[in-house]
Amino acid sequence: MSEDVGAARTPSEAMDRRLRSRYRAERRFRIYGQAAIGFALSALVLLLGSISYEATSAFTQHEVELEVTLDAEVIDPFGERDRQDLRRADYASLLRTSLRELFPEVRQRRAVRSLSSLLSVGAEFELQRFVLENPDAIGTTRSFSLPVSDDADLFLKGLIDEEVVEGDRKVSDAEMTWLTRLDESGRIHRRFNTRFFTSGDSREAELAGIQGAIRGSFFTLIVTLLLSFPVGVAAALYLEEFAPRSRLTDLIEVNINNLAAVPSIVFGLLGLAVFLNFLGMPRSAPLVGGVVLALMTLPTIIIAGRSALQAVPPSIREAALAVGASPTQAVLHHVLPQALPGILTGTIIGMARALGETAPLLMIGMVAFIVDLPQGPRDPSTVLPVQIYLWSEAPERAFAAKTSAAILVLLAFLVSMNAAAVWVRGRFENRT
Amino acid sequence: MIDPTRESLPNEVDGVEVKMQTSGLDVFYGEKQALERVDLEIGANEVTALIGPSGCGKSTYLRCLNRMNDVVPGCRVEGRVTLDGEDIYDSKLDVVKLRARVGMVFQKPNPFPKSIYENVAYGPRIHGSVQDKSALDDLVRRSLRKAGLLEEVEARLDEPGTSLSGGQQQRLCIARAIAVSPEVILMDEPCSALDPIATARVEELIDELREQFTIVIVTHSMQQAARVSQKTAFFHLGSLVEHGETEKIFTNPSEQRTQDYITGRFG
Numbered sequence: 001m002s003e004d005v006g007a008a009r010t011p012s013e014a015m016d017r018r019l020r021s022r023y024r025a026e027r028r029f030r031i032y033g034q035a036a037i038g039f040a041l042s043a044l045v046l047l048l049g050s051i052s053y054e055a056t057s058a059f060t061q062h063e064v065e066l067e068v069t070l071d072a073e074v075i076d077p078f079g080e081r082d083r084q085d086l087r088r089a090d091y092a093s094l095l096r097t098s099l100r101e102l103f104p105e106v107r108q109r110r111a112v113r114s115l116s117s118l119l120s121v122g123a124e125f126e127l128q129r130f131v132l133e134n135p136d137a138i139g140t141t142r143s144f145s146l147p148v149s150d151d152a153d154l155f156l157k158g159l160i161d162e163e164v165v166e167g168d169r170k171v172s173d174a175e176m177t178w179l180t181r182l183d184e185s186g187r188i189h190r191r192f193n194t195r196f197f198t199s200g201d202s203r204e205a206e207l208a209g210i211q212g213a214i215r216g217s218f219f220t221l222i223v224t225l226l227l228s229f230p231v232g233v234a235a236a237l238y239l240e241e242f243a244p245r246s247r248l249t250d251l252i253e254v255n256i257n258n259l260a261a262v263p264s265i266v267f268g269l270l271g272l273a274v275f276l277n278f279l280g281m282p283r284s285a286p287l288v289g290g291v292v293l294a295l296m297t298l299p300t301i302i303i304a305g306r307s308a309l310q311a312v313p314p315s316i317r318e319a320a321l322a323v324g325a326s327p328t329q330a331v332l333h334h335v336l337p338q339a340l341p342g343i344l345t346g347t348i349i350g351m352a353r354a355l356g357e358t359a360p361l362l363m364i365g366m367v368a369f370i371v372d373l374p375q376g377p378r379d380p381s382t383v384l385p386v387q388i389y390l391w392s393e394a395p396e397r398a399f400a401a402k403t404s405a406a407i408l409v410l411l412a413f414l415v416s417m418n419a420a421a422v423w424v425r426g427r428f429e430n431r432t
Numbered sequence: 433m434i435d436p437t438r439e440s441l442p443n444e445v446d447g448v449e450v451k452m453q454t455s456g457l458d459v460f461y462g463e464k465q466a467l468e469r470v471d472l473e474i475g476a477n478e479v480t481a482l483i484g485p486s487g488c489g490k491s492t493y494l495r496c497l498n499r500m501n502d503v504v505p506g507c508r509v510e511g512r513v514t515l516d517g518e519d520i521y522d523s524k525l526d527v528v529k530l531r532a533r534v535g536m537v538f539q540k541p542n543p544f545p546k547s548i549y550e551n552v553a554y555g556p557r558i559h560g561s562v563q564d565k566s567a568l569d570d571l572v573r574r575s576l577r578k579a580g581l582l583e584e585v586e587a588r589l590d591e592p593g594t595s596l597s598g599g600q601q602q603r604l605c606i607a608r609a610i611a612v613s614p615e616v617i618l619m620d621e622p623c624s625a626l627d628p629i630a631t632a633r634v635e636e637l638i639d640e641l642r643e644q645f646t647i648v649i650v651t652h653s654m655q656q657a658a659r660v661s662q663k664t665a666f667f668h669l670g671s672l673v674e675h676g677e678t679e680k681i682f683t684n685p686s687e688q689r690t691q692d693y694i695t696g697r698f699g
Contacts, residue, residue, distance in 0.1 A: 245505055315542035319605070321503065322536035323555035323612055324528050333554070334544055 054404035061193040069141040091124040120147040150205035150398035205398030216381030223290020236305030260299035268360025284365040284380035297350040304346020308339040341428035348421035358385040448475035451646040457511035481661035488667040498534035535609035539621040541601035543593030551593040555612035579607035599630025619649040
């Protein structure tokens with residue numbers, strides 16, 4: 001008997017082999033894991049890299065410096081300084097005159113039109129705005145830095161292939177020569193594109209901005225948060241702490257779990273049918289978008305809230321009850337503060353999902369082309385992901401960069417929201 | 433459920449005033465009966481130890497005394513439990529008031545994740561038993577002193593209660609319980625999570641507290657029951673086998689099962 005035990009203890013050849021193969025398996029397993037993480041990381045880097053690369057050109061914009069004579073004859077033929085007159089004046093002709101002074105050899109009407117098309121339509125509006133703000137400047141000659149058109153901008157950024165046959169190119173040979181001459185005379189500057197962050201959508205790529213979509217997303221999320229957080233927390237608290245265990249609560253629980261898995265477009269259809277058609281709420285408004293997204297986010301918050309409440313040790317509840325706290329006091333004074341980090345994390349993750357949601361908002365008309373910046377949750381507007389969708393469909397090439405830039409902005413918001421979730425959790429956990 | 437003999441229930445047993453009493457107490461968890469017809473008197477300003485093997489119903493019994501079983505789903509209590517002759521399961525009785533009169537200390541120290549001060553001040557605050565801040569300060573310090581903890585934590589009342597050691601936490605829980613000035617304190621194996629030194633401190637404390645409070649303690653340790661209690665009740669399989677003077681139970685029990693349990697033959 002004792003001999004047998006001793007024999008088993010002596011490491012045999014077979015045992016050694018087994019041990020070696022176990023170590024090999026261990027190493028292999030670790031390599032699989034590292035390979036999986038490496039794959040995920042490289043996919044992420046590839047995605048972010050290509051989007052950032054595409055987006056860089058959208059963050060700058062070329063402007064041309066022009067001396068424009070604010071001819072009183074053109075702007076204010078009656079000399080009354082009437083704002084209506086000033087607004088309606090033919091600023092395009094002022095720009096045309098100014099450009100023709102630089103290129104006196106251009107005479108043909110078609111060539112002149114082509115020359116003026118180097119400037120963005122926005123240049124006229126900038127002149128108009130300047131004159132309306134400074135009516136005293138009429139009659140003087142001033143230097144303006146004006147945006148060039150999207151195609152001219154692409155050419156200046158070197159994104160137009162000069163080898164392509166002229167007919168297939170967006171910028172003609174003549175336009176290319178003019179732009180090169182302007183550039184050589186030091187009139188062209190590449191500037192940071194603040195317009196992209198401060199203006200609303202536009203048909204002209206060089207004028208389109210993301211501010212409208214940012215505001216729309218902001219108002220939508222505010223409405224979503226204000227609705228879904230209190231309702232979600234109240235529902236989670238009641239279900240977890242007060243509701244009697246019964247068939248009915250089981251049924252409710254199953255339904256909440258099912259709702260969390262419902263495709264978001266269904267919520268959009270619901271919003272269309274109920275809020276727009278039945279209740280007659282405004283179309284394309286963040287108010288309705290927020291309500292629809294709140295319905296979508298509610299199950300997420302309830303589920304996160306319930307699991308956060310479940311994680312609070314029952315001894316805390318007992319301790320509170322034992323000193324004579326009522327059940328509500330026990331929950332509000334002790335359980336809820338403990339569960340709050342978890343609830344907030346769930347809420348922020350739900351909000352991040354709502355921020356990236358597109359489909360339900362298409363159903364309630366937030367896909368409209370809206371130029372004006374929304375001033376409140378009742379104004380028609382669009383949201384970031386829908387703006388990305390709209391730009392990705394635009395035929396002008398310059399919108400491709402805009403699309404990527406908008407994606408970067410959306411990602412920046414998502415990352416900061418998730419960072420906020422981590423921060424909130426850390427802060428609350430340290431406090432206890 | 434109404435006991436016809438309740439008017440004639442003794443309010444004194446062996447010369448000691450009866451503080452709490454149960455008669456014909458049955459407790460069910462769903463279909464399972466956890467306690468069967470338990471009749472027991474708990475004397476005022478005494479320590480009553482409840483002993484018995486695991487699952488014998490002693491904790492269940494303890495939790496009937498301040499209706500903590502109310503929060504257990506599926507739990508049903510039948511019979512009569514009185515505090516100073518009043519039925520505590522009467523529908524007219526406010527359970528919040530009852531728990532202010534019958535405090536509880538749990539097996540595992542469970543301070544609130546708040547400051548030491550807040551832990552003790554919470555009970556008085558929700559009951560509104562103090563008028564102002566200075567009275568509350570005073571009460572917190574008095575309670576901590578009674579629990580024998582004041583000297584150790586005086587300088588750090590703002591620190592979280594969870595930062596204390598296990599034994600200190602348990603004394604903090606005792607301070608929290610006595611801050612609402614209860615008449616009875618229930619202790620559910622208060623020393624099972626503590627080391628021997630901390631246990632000795634808590635046992636000393638129990639002995640001191642006896643002067644002001646009636647104490648019911650559930651314990652797994654026979655030695656502890658012998659050291660701290662005046663009365664002992666032995667539970668087995670959901671029924672009360674024997675109860676009486678601690679000395680008598682430990683030296684000369686009348687039931688064979690008690691004899692077997694305290695000599696370690698089962699349990």
